[in-house]
Amino acid sequence: MHKSIKNNNKKRGRFAPSPTGALHLGNARTFLLTWLSIKIQSGELILRIEDLDHPKVKPGTIKEAVDDLIWLGLTWNEGYGIEQKQLNPPYIQSQRTDIYAKHLSNLIEKKLVYPCTCSRKEIEATQSAPHAGESPKYPGTCKNKFQSWEEAYNALPDSRIPIWRFKSSNESISFVDGFMGEQSFNNSELFGDFAIARHQQGAGYMLAVVVDDALMNISEVVRGSDLLDSTPRQLEIYKALQLHPPEFIHVPLVVAPDGRRLAKRHGDTRISTLRKIGNSPEKIIGLLAYWCGWAEFGEEMPANELLKRFSWNTLNPENVILTNEIKKYLNIQD
Ligand code: GLU
Ligand code: ZN
Numbered sequence: 001m002h003k004s005i006k007n008n009n010k011k012r013g014r015f016a017p018s019p020t021g022a023l024h025l026g027n028a029r030t031f032l033l034t035w036l037s038i039k040i041q042s043g044e045l046i047l048r049i050e051d052l053d054h055p056k057v058k059p060g061t062i063k064e065a066v067d068d069l070i071w072l073g074l075t076w077n078e079g080y081g082i083e084q085k086q087l088n089p090p091y092i093q094s095q096r097t098d099i100y101a102k103h104l105s106n107l108i109e110k111k112l113v114y115p116c117t118c119s120r121k122e123i124e125a126t127q128s129a130p131h132a133g134e135s136p137k138y139p140g141t142c143k144n145k146f147q148s149w150e151e152a153y154n155a156l157p158d159s160r161i162p163i164w165r166f167k168s169s170n171e172s173i174s175f176v177d178g179f180m181g182e183q184s185f186n187n188s189e190l191f192g193d194f195a196i197a198r199h200q201q202g203a204g205y206m207l208a209v210v211v212d213d214a215l216m217n218i219s220e221v222v223r224g225s226d227l228l229d230s231t232p233r234q235l236e237i238y239k240a241l242q243l244h245p246p247e248f249i250h251v252p253l254v255v256a257p258d259g260r261r262l263a264k265r266h267g268d269t270r271i272s273t274l275r276k277i278g279n280s281p282e283k284i285i286g287l288l289a290y291w292c293g294w295a296e297f298g299e300e301m302p303a304n305e306l307l308k309r310f311s312w313n314t315l316n317p318e319n320v321i322l323t324n325e326i327k328k329y330l331n332i333q334d
Contacts, residue, residue: 011043012219015069015076016209018050019061022270023068025322026224026254026262029288032303033251034222035074036310045076046216049092052203062092068271072281073303079216088216096212097203103211103241104164104202112240113196115152115162116142138165138192149200164197164204166237173232178220178249179312185232194233210234214243225250225319226261249312252319254291259319266322267332277331287330291320298329 013034017023023031038045047069051057066081076082079091090096107113118141126139142165146152152162168187177183187194197204213221228250238245256266274284282300289295293316294309327334 011038011041012046012217013038013043013222014046014048014079014213014216014218015074016048016050016212016223017065018053019058019065020053020056021058022061022272023065024254024262024269024271025274025284025288026269028068028072028271028284029254029291029320030222030224030251031069031074032072032285032288032306033249033292033315035303036306037220037222037249037312040307040310043219044078046079046218047076047081047091048212048216049080050205050209051092051094052198052205052208054094064272068275071275072271072285093203093208093212096208097199097201099215100197100202100204100208100211104197104207107164107166107196107207107237107240110240113164113166114143114193115146115149116165116193116195117146117152117156117160117162118142119160135191135195137190138194140193143167143193153200161198161200163195164202164207165193166196166206166233166240167193168233169236173235175231175235175248177228177231178247179315179317180225180228180250183228183231185229187232187236190229191233196233196237206230206233207237210237210241210243213246214238214241218246220247220249222249222251224253226253251315252317255319255321257321257323259321262322267327267334269322269332274330274332279330283330287326292316 015031015034017027035045049062078085078087123136123138127136149162156162168191170186170188172184172186174184194206195204196206231248235245254262256262262269280300282302285303286295286300289301289306290297290299293314294306295301
């Protein structure tokens with residue numbers, strides 16, 4: 001009761017980096033927008049570490065992300081690294097598995113999830129046309145197949161464990177994105193029943209992000225448009241758990257000249273590297289601002305300066321391209 005009164009009027013946003021890789025220019029731009037939107041509303045920003053993707057988590061990456069954010073001047077006031085303000089601890093997802101387990105049990109009781117033993121290969125074999133990159137649509141093979149997780153587990157060789165799938169609805173899920181406007185998706189047609197957890201206890205991106213954003217009272221989620229189509233899946237989970245969803249604001253990405261996602265082969269765009277090779281935070285923020293449409297190319301400024309220029313209405317709606325000219329400007333080697 002107290003908490004909801006206290007947080008009623010304040011906007012709450014979050015930085016949610018995954019320590020599977022260092023922050024690069026694309027992450028930095030999304031975080032700058034997250035920060036600006038909350039700052040101009042005098043809201044609160046939380047740092048939460050999304051480290052559930054175990055085999056891919058790299059040591060030292062959390063500290064590096066924290067250092068990068070501070071170096072860029074993108075500050076937060078609750079959560080990881082802020083000892084004096086811990087309203088919903090812990091802020092590291094791998095330490096929150098008991099919380100996810102509780103919510104997963106709720107979904108199991110409601111018969112909204114089931115264990116699935118299919119490998120990606122098995123699912124791909126059921127498709128008429130292969131989907132590039134994205135998970136292939138799940139045909140429902142394991143629906144009504146197993147009575148329990150244990151039964152599914154025992155059906156697999158030792159090296160593999162089942163995942164949990166959520167029974168997606170066949171209705172269109174509509175929402176208004178704070179930047180991209182009206183959206184409508186049919187989860188069942190696009191994804192089939194979708195994976196929400198890769199562990200028996202429910203620790204997996206789709207479930208964890210919903211539970212955390214809800215319990216941490218997040219009111220706006222700013223993230224890359226590559227996550228746009230995960231929103232309708234998350235909205236189904238919010239509804240099933242009777243939790244209140246935040247506003248979603250999906251923003252354009254930084255891409256390579258070929259239009260593809262930034263990858264190692266496009267040069268080292270890690271913030272930590274750009275810093276080491278002599279770029280100042282003002283130079284990086286200035287470039288991010290140029291990409292947003294709020295600065296001339298070559299202008300340098302601290303993040304604070306952008307509070308005067310920020311508006312969702314004037315943000316460049318296109319993905320931005322890391323051109324060779326920009327790579328040269330930042331001294332990025334191929
Ligand atoms: N941790 C996710 C990522 O770094 C972001 C999740 C989200 O914003 O929902 O891609
Ligand atoms: Zn299956």
